[in-house]
Amino acid sequence: MTTNNLVLDDVTLTYPDGDGRLTALDAVSLDVPAGTLTAVVGPSGSGKSSLLAVAATLVTPDSGRVVVAGEDIGPLDQAAKARLRRERIGIVFQQPNLLPSLNTLEQLEVMAHLSGRKDGAVRERAMTLLGAVGLADQAHKRPHQLSGGQRQRVNIARALMNEPSVLLVDEPTSALDHERGAAVMELLAGLTRERGTATVLVTHDRTHLGRADRTVTVRDGRLTEDASV
Numbered sequence: 001m002t003t004n005n006l007v008l009d010d011v012t013l014t015y016p017d018g019d020g021r022l023t024a025l026d027a028v029s030l031d032v033p034a035g036t037l038t039a040v041v042g043p044s045g046s047g048k049s050s051l052l053a054v055a056a057t058l059v060t061p062d063s064g065r066v067v068v069a070g071e072d073i074g075p076l077d078q079a080a081k082a083r084l085r086r087e088r089i090g091i092v093f094q095q096p097n098l099l100p101s102l103n104t105l106e107q108l109e110v111m112a113h114l115s116g117r118k119d120g121a122v123r124e125r126a127m128t129l130l131g132a133v134g135l136a137d138q139a140h141k142r143p144h145q146l147s148g149g150q151r152q153r154v155n156i157a158r159a160l161m162n163e164p165s166v167l168l169v170d171e172p173t174s175a176l177d178h179e180r181g182a183a184v185m186e187l188l189a190g191l192t193r194e195r196g197t198a199t200v201l202v203t204h205d206r207t208h209l210g211r212a213d214r215t216v217t218v219r220d221g222r223l224t225e226d227a228s229v
């Protein structure tokens with residue numbers, strides 16, 4: 001049975017630190033059902049980005065299990081993980097990293113092409129997603145012609161291009177003013193429901209947490225239920 005959820009089960013991650021090890025994630029367990037958005041808050045350096053990196057299969061934990069859309073990634077080799085990332089995981093980093101020479105539509109299309117899809121449905125899907133993020137009329141603009149908020153919307157649409165099961169978002173509103181930040185949160189919450197992704201969103205900005213189905217706090221690598229919302 002395939003379920004489009006994300007499960008972290010008792011995940012511990014350490015990094016080398018001088019003579020010892022620094023514990024970035026300490027026995028973290030998290031179950032994110034499909035179609036729901038979990039917000040992750042916590043002080044800087046507490047392990048939030050490490051949690052996303054493990055969920056994204058970019059970093060292998062010391063122990064514990066990561067299950068993406070029903071698939072335990074433990075036994076997968078690097079090539080299989082790269083394929084899983086392309087096909088099942090959408091990643092939105094803080095900085096959009098759009099390709100300067102491509103227009104908005106092409107930023108999305110290139111994602112499908114990397115997965116070996118080149119049919120006419122690709123353009124149609126790209127246009128549908130640009131509509132969903134309110135950028136249908138910006139399809140032929142290049143990144144330098146877009147505002148910061150618009151670039152972040154392209155970033156989000158691009159992450160959804162391959163119909164991921166899991167959507168991982170790291171501080172998407174940190175470079176935006178409050179109003180644009182609220183709009184991006186609203187958009188992510190809506191897309192999560194519409195597209196049924198298991199979404200994990202790291203944010204500094206507690207004012208947007210009302211849009212999340214659940215909020216957890218990470219502190220010194222330990223995850224707890226957020227009591228203050």
Ligand code: ADP
Nearest residue numbers: 015016022024043044045046047048049050051
């Ligand atoms: P956050 O995103 O909450 O600010 P991070 O997950 O980036 O926190 O970092 C958690 C801890 O792990 C910090 O102490 C950070 O310095 C450390 N850390 C993060 N990435 C690495 C790395 N690649 N190598 C060594 N230490 C790291």
Ligand code: MG
Nearest residue numbers: 045048049050
């Ligand atoms: Mg971080």
